Amino acid sequence: MYDLIIIGAGPAGLSAAVYGRRAGLDLIVIEQTPMGGGQVVDTYEVDNYLGMPGINGFDLAQKFRSHADGLGAVFQSGMVTAVRDEGDFKVVETADGTAYEARTLILAGGAEHAKLGVPGETAYRGQGVSYCATCDGAFFKKRDVAVVGGGDVAVEDAVYLSRFCRKVYLIHRRDSLRAAKSLQEKLFSCENVEVIWNSTLQKIQGTDLVEGICFRTKGAGTERELAVDGVFIAVGMRPRTEVCREVADCDESGYLIAGEDCATSAPGIFAAGDIRTKALRQIVTAVSDGACAVASVERYLRL
Numbered sequence: 001m002y003d004l005i006i007i008g009a010g011p012a013g014l015s016a017a018v019y020g021r022r023a024g025l026d027l028i029v030i031e032q033t034p035m036g037g038g039q040v041v042d043t044y045e046v047d048n049y050l051g052m053p054g055i056n057g058f059d060l061a062q063k064f065r066s067h068a069d070g071l072g073a074v075f076q077s078g079m080v081t082a083v084r085d086e087g088d089f090k091v092v093e094t095a096d097g098t099a100y101e102a103r104t105l106i107l108a109g110g111a112e113h114a115k116l117g118v119p120g121e122t123a124y125r126g127q128g129v130s131y132c133a134t135c136d137g138a139f140f141k142k143r144d145v146a147v148v149g150g151g152d153v154a155v156e157d158a159v160y161l162s163r164f165c166r167k168v169y170l171i172h173r174r175d176s177l178r179a180a181k182s183l184q185e186k187l188f189s190c191e192n193v194e195v196i197w198n199s200t201l202q203k204i205q206g207t208d209l210v211e212g213i214c215f216r217t218k219g220a221g222t223e224r225e226l227a228v229d230g231v232f233i234a235v236g237m238r239p240r241t242e243v244c245r246e247v248a249d250c251d252e253s254g255y256l257i258a259g260e261d262c263a264t265s266a267p268g269i270f271a272a273g274d275i276r277t278k279a280l281r282q283i284v285t286a287v288s289d290g291a292c293a294v295a296s297v298e299r300y301l302r303l
Contacts, residue, residue: 002102007030008108009036012108016289027073028100030100031077036061040060042132042134049284080092080093108271113131121204127210130230140161149170168192169193172199239255262296
């Protein structure tokens with residue numbers, strides 16, 4: 001019987017592990033992938049984490065993990081298949097049939113890339129369709145690519161790809177971007193980036209690999225085709241809450257309802273990072289959540 005189980009080893013989960021171990025809690029971190037790190041691992045450059053401007057996302061994730069390892073945090077790889085609230089204790093089951101028990105639980109599973117659901121998206125995934133520019137961008141050196149989206153991630157992807165792609169098309173369904181102004185300034189300074197406004201992707205096409213896309217511009221009567229070798233989709237995230245929606249309340253988008261204390265509707269169960277309802281989802285707020293969640297865990301355990 002652990003004091004605490006943490007599901008997820010992204011910035012929120014690793015922060016919780018650090019604060020939990022410093023508080024002397026007997027805890028275990030369950031993470032789907034052995035490396036952990038969450039979304040930050042796929043980030044080419046992190047320029048807004050306090051004190052570490054320009055650090056590579058992978059390197060930052062390794063620093064987080066090393067900190068938790070140094071404090072004796074125990075990590076276990078596994079796919080969580082079920083979460084049960086048994087009142088005074090919680091149960092976490094994994095795909096290999098193992099069941100872990102603890103008095104408290106921090107859900108820090110993060111979020112995953114949202115899909116467009118257009119024809120060709122699934123068929124060409126890994127064959128020209130990608131959700132991670134920093135992971136796959138190098139395969140498209142001196143080629144033409146399209147990025148779909150208008151938020152921070154989409155603009156960051158377009159700027160990153162412009163460094164080595166011949167041409168980058170940014171397809172956005174509105175007439176203005178949602179990305180931070182500083183990112184927009186970088187984007188508009190890239191000579192090989194073209195923004196296609198008020199347009200939605202309709203289809204991804206090709207033979208063995210992606211060869212082009214079809215998109216529709218608002219007010220236009222017909223679809224237009226564009227020859228590209230790659231399509232990078234950055235249209236938002238969806239929380240990984242499928243296994244815990246029966247034990248704690250979620251909002252209409254599936255995010256666990258929890259305030260700054262990270263407490264969910266279920267006593268002893270807390271939510272940290274991108275998985276919970278919050279105004280800003282960034283590395284710094286995920287790390288903050290990890291600390292806040294452990295503080296709440298300590299208060300709960302003292303009851």
